[in-house]
């Protein structure tokens with residue numbers, strides 16, 4: 661009998677933890693882009709419903725949230741933004757006006773931002789793609805955890821356990837990328853749209869981009885890039901689905917490099933980071 665009561669209690673607690681509320685019961689958390697949905701879901705688990713504003717295939721530099729999305733944001737528990745994206749900066753006031761009560765958390769606050777001539781209407785020369793660094797994502801996850809615990813304190817133990825598991829996954833991912841790239845002699849790559857600046861910083865790589873200050877390369881720049889690719893032994897040219905890669909393809913042909921399509925805006929963030937590292941390691 662002595663053992664029965666705790667066991668009984670454990671069952672009740674276990675059932676409560678495993679109870680999966682339907683989407684309608686769960687508080688909604690809004691995020692700007694799909695990779696953030698990945699990070700927030702990793703920490704929030706079943707306790708929240710996470711929705712991304714920018715649909716896949718749309719550009720987060722210029723996206724315009726729909727009136728419906730703005731209204732829905734009013735009921736959200738939290739809005740997690742990167743804080744560096746073009747549309748977040750240009751639309752922030754509109755979002756604030758439409759959803760004055762929503763908690764807004766900028767996940768890039770406190771990160772060391774890289775200078776970047778990205779060419780967005782609103783970016784002040786900072787590289788907005790902070791989520792392509794596992795190191796940054798570890799910090800972002802801690803911020804997500806703190807905000808969730810504050811907004812929904814009943815879930816603190818659950819969120820903490822999930823944060824620890826996610827941080828462990830991010831650490832293994834970081835270690836796996838380091839291992840893949842450790843013996844790579846040629847550390848320069850070319851990319852259509854410069855989305856991998858933080859990835860390059862973390863792993864001692866050098867990013868060249870076709871797009872410069874938001875503009876496609878002209879003839880002189882194309883020639884300069886071909887020369888740079890040959891000189892640096894560039895073997896991988898990345899193109900992204902939402903940016904036209906015609907010029908990148910032409911440069912790759914001239915420089916004898918392989919074209920690889922990557923999607924740093926994918927929900928499958930961990931798989932995408934590994935794919936990028938593997939493409940680079942394969943070319944070495």
Ligand SMILES: [Zn+2]
Nearest residue numbers: 721789853855
């Ligand atoms: Zn971008």
